[in-house]
Amino acid sequence: MTQSNQDNRGAKMQLQGKVAVVTGAGSGIGRAVAQALAQRGCHLALADRNQEGLAETAALPELNSVKVSLHTLDVADRDAVAAFPQTVLAHHDRIDLLVNNAGVALAGSFEQVSETDFDWVMAINFHGVVRMTRAFLPLLHRSDDARIVNISSLFGLISPPGQSAYSASKFAVRGFSNALRHELADSRVGVTVVHPGGIATSIARNARVSADIPQAQMQERLANSQKMLRMPPPKAADIIVRGIEKRSARVLVGSDAVVMSWLERLFPVRYWNLLARRAKL
Incomplete structure (x- = not known):
């Protein structure tokens, strides 16, 4: 599902022949977004820390019809991010779309x-987004039709216990994206913030875990998290890319994100009490 408050740039964004930079493209949502963009004729500069994952993404048949460059990048590396635009320009003659997708998870209370x-x-979830945006915005301004797409989370809408660090980072992405959209309103650069719900990726399995969490408790949390990750990444990516084409200011991916968004709006303070009470029924 998509909630879209379109900006005022008019007609559908055409992705054919555009060039997109996608971080975290070696797996999960990033890989699926790369596939969806390639299917629409969008050329790709794909970045990830995982070289093997990038190579697997590049080998997908959907990417055969577009120009693809692969870049090993840690978005938490300030100097590497600052140098990255010129590296991309060595492979592509323009940049029209920046998808800030790279992210990590951390389990444990504050x-x-x-x-x-x-x-x-x-450093990764928020400052990586800010640094990538700062690095590529001058090039995006050169495009006749450009967009920045920042991947937040369901936990950028609600704040469950045990997710203080992750939720803080994703709320920061949301706030940054919204303010940036207002600042760029009179330019040719639009901004979309994406809130995926439970997407079947490896982010929960790969989460860093506090050493203070008992092993049994951690296994229970992981099992519960995996149950919530149901939507296949290609379906999520199609929703995201359709949101880009529609110039959506905000994209809610999945019925869980839509429901929680409305619940938080209706009960901005008490929503977690309501959810906890329901879980005990």
Whole structure:
């Protein structure tokens, strides 16, 4: 499902012949978004820390019909991000779309999570988005029709216990995206913020875990998280890319994201009490 408050740029965004930079493209939503963009004739600069994952993405048949460049990149590396636009321009003659998808997860309450781990999440999930945007915005301004797409989360809409670091990073992405959209309203660069619900990726399995969480408790949390991750990444990616084409200001991916968005709006303080009460029924 998509909730879209379109910007005022008019007709559908045409992706044929455009060039997109996609971070976190070695797996999950990033890989699926690359497929969906390639199916629409969009050329790709794909970035990830995982070279093997990038190679697997590049080998997908959907990418055979477009120009693809692969780049090993850690979005938490300030210098690498600053140099990245020129690297991309060495392979492509333009940049029209930036998809800030790279992200990590961290399990544990605020008191369980170390300051180092909290900063690690923020460095990738939030500061990576900001740095990539700062690096590529001058090139996006050169395009006749450009867009920045920032992947937040369901936990950028609601704030469950045990997710203080991750939720903080995703709320930060949401706030940054909304303010940036207003600042760029009179330019040719639009901004979309995406809130995926339960997407069947490996993010929960690969989450960093606080050493203070008992193993049995962690296994239970992981099992519960996996049950919630139901939507296949290609379906999520199609919703996201259709949102890009529609110039949507916000894209809610999945019925869970839509329901939680409305619940948080209706009960901005008490929504978690209502959810916890329902879970006990």
